[in-house]
Amino acid sequence: MSEVENAVPQRRPGGRASRVREAVHRAVLDIVAEHGVDKVGIPEVSRRAGVRDSSIYRRWGTRENLILDALLAASERALPLPDTGTLRGDLTAFGAALIDLLDSPLGHGLFRALAFVTDSEEITEARKAFWTTRYRLTTRMISDAIERGELPPDTDARIAIELLIAPIHFRNLLTGDRPDAEFVDHLVTHVIRALRPGDDGRAEDGRA
Incomplete structure (x- = not known):
């Protein structure tokens, strides 16, 4: 395929x-x-x-x-891209929406199915295509932040998204600990700090 x-x-x-x-x-x-x-x-x-x-x-x-x-x-309906006008607002809204989706029967079935290894080459390719498309959609949050001057022009958009979603999926799939709003706030702070070295991660934008 x-x-x-x-x-x-x-x-x-x-x-x-x-x-x-x-x-x-x-x-x-x-x-x-x-x-x-x-x-x-x-x-x-x-x-x-x-x-x-x-x-x-x-x-x-x-x-x-x-x-x-x-x-x-299904993922497009359940995870619409936020447009809050700030990087922190977008990442926070998206992280919260992802947690809600993973906590639903639909999200539970979808993402566990996508996470498990299969011997089918066709399904492996379909899964790869799914994530490629999802990354292409979600990295718009990062490109918008770059255009607003909140992030450096050389920011790796895919890595930025992975920094946000990986801990959420880890807790959902492996530890069973449901993240809450406090966790999302803490996570977003660290993501922004990683993308903007020297920043405390809590400013509303990246301008000096």
């Missing part, structure tokens, strides 16, 4: 196509939450969604493209 990153179909607003996409996505997400990403099969998706499997193949081509499209759509 070498073209998976470019294979997500175009979205058509409204009408029957939109209803079909929603029903199929819901079926995929239910299976992922119940059994894991490896158990998603088009025949079962077809049965649950009430949509012919031929229609699913015609629109998505492969189950890997379908899984990727469903996971991306």
